[in-house]
Amino acid sequence: xxxxxxxxxxxxxxxxxxxxxxxxxxxxxxxxxxxxxxxxxxxxxxxxxxxxxxxxxxxxxxxxxxxxxxxxxxxxxxxxxxxxxxxxxxxxxxxxxxxxxxxxxxxxxxxxxxxxxxxxxxxxxxxxxxxxxxxxxxxxxxxx
Amino acid sequence: xxxxxxxxxxxxxxxxxxxxxxxxxxxxxxxxxxxxxxxxxxxxxxxxxxxxxxxxxxxxxxxxxx
Numbered sequence: 501x502x503x504x505x506x507x508x509x510x511x512x513x514x515x516x517x518x519x520x521x522x523x524x525x526x527x528x529x530x531x532x533x534x535x536x537x538x539x540x541x542x543x544x545x546x547x548x549x550x551x552x553x554x555x556x557x558x559x560x561x562x563x564x565x566x567x568x569x570x571x572x573x574x575x576x577x578x579x580x581x582x583x584x585x586x587x588x589x590x591x592x593x594x595x596x597x598x599x600x601x602x603x604x605x606x607x608x609x610x611x612x613x614x615x616x617x618x619x620x621x622x623x624x625x626x627x628x629x630x631x632x633x634x635x636x637x638x639x640x641x642x643x644x
Numbered sequence: 645x646x647x648x649x650x651x652x653x654x655x656x657x658x659x660x661x662x663x664x665x666x667x668x669x670x671x672x673x674x675x676x677x678x679x680x681x682x683x684x685x686x687x688x689x690x691x692x693x694x695x696x697x698x699x700x701x702x703x704x705x706x707x708x709x710x
Contacts (some may be wrong), residue, residue, distance in 0.1 A: 515665070515666060534693065548666045594702025594705070595705065597706060609700070613700050
């Protein structure tokens with residue numbers, strides 16, 4: 501098992517640094533490009549939500565932990581902002597025509613659809629959101 | 645992200661190079677808002693992964709994809 505951790509200001513300007521940190525670990529695991537794209541999208545969604553909402557109107561930090569274990573990777577996001585479980589909200593109805601669609605919710609839907617597991621916890625006054633993705637050529641969850 | 649516009653009568657092709665993310669999406673939105681006037685057919689030339697995102701979010705039911 502290999503675990504790396506990054507603590508960074510939770511600001512959208514730091515997204516590139518967060519993705520770079522995650523991508524280095526994924527490349528070390530020989531992660532296929534398509535799976536890396538899925539993980540990058542999930543990381544972006546979660547980190548940007550922390551940056552935009554967790555400490556509003558103030559600012560704070562986020563810790564991103566990447567755990568490579570066997571053929572899967574777990575990425576955990578920890579922040580001490582306002583408690584909020586993004587998994588509790590109902591998924592938007594994607595069968596609706598455009599004029600009936602509500603705004604929002606698609607980002608977390610993409611995370612739920614593309615990751616193999618997503619877990620939320622609130623521990624010691626910290627939000628802990630973990631995504632897990634199996635990285636194994638030919639056995640990807642895929643998007644369809 | 646670089647966007648190249650190619651307009652031919654009522655057809656517009658947008659060639660998108662690089663990543664569309666939180667930082668670059670406003671630029672694409674701005675192009676969409678100004679470049680679509682009179683356009684009846686829009687082609688997006690971008691990474692094939694974009695298509696999969698349209699599928700997961702149900703936009704393949706709203707838009708017509710060739």
